[in-house]
Amino acid sequence: MSKEKNLSKGLLVGFLAGGVVGAIIALLYAPKSGKELRKDIKDKTDEYLGEAGKYIAEAKDKAKELINEGKQKSDKIITDAKAKTDEILKDAEKLFHDAKSKAGSAVTSGKSIIEKEAGDIKSAIKAGVDAYRETKNS
Numbered sequence: 001m002s003k004e005k006n007l008s009k010g011l012l013v014g015f016l017a018g019g020v021v022g023a024i025i026a027l028l029y030a031p032k033s034g035k036e037l038r039k040d041i042k043d044k045t046d047e048y049l050g051e052a053g054k055y056i057a058e059a060k061d062k063a064k065e066l067i068n069e070g071k072q073k074s075d076k077i078i079t080d081a082k083a084k085t086d087e088i089l090k091d092a093e094k095l096f097h098d099a100k101s102k103a104g105s106a107v108t109s110g111k112s113i114i115e116k117e118a119g120d121i122k123s124a125i126k127a128g129v130d131a132y133r134e135t136k137n138s
Contacts, residue, residue: 020048
């Protein structure tokens with residue numbers, strides 16, 4: 001697609017340049033007075049400058065369109081990236097809160113088990129001390 005555009009632009013520029021050269025040669029060999037020749041050259045120059053101006057204006061318009069398309073596409077990509085980032089952050093926060101709540105419940109459960117075991121150990125130690133005293137006193 002790009003090669004076709006470059007080829008068509010090259011052909012257009014070539015035809016334009018060839019037309020200018022051909023017109024100048026035709027005017028120089030035409031049997032006219034100097035005043036008429038200068039007027040014809042000026043008219044042809046103005047005509048070709050007008051055509052070149054149109055071509056440049058079209059090229060500017062196409063360049064603006066391409067720039068606007070590129071800007072719109074980049075804005076869409078940025079918007080999509082922001083949305084995906086927000087989604088990933090929300091998922092990460094949810095995972096963090098889930099892990100935190102699970103860890104909290106594990107700590108609470110572990111704490112109650114340790115407290116129960118500590119109570120059992122205290123009771124066992126007290127029973128052992130009491131049995132030792134009874135054995136010693138008897």
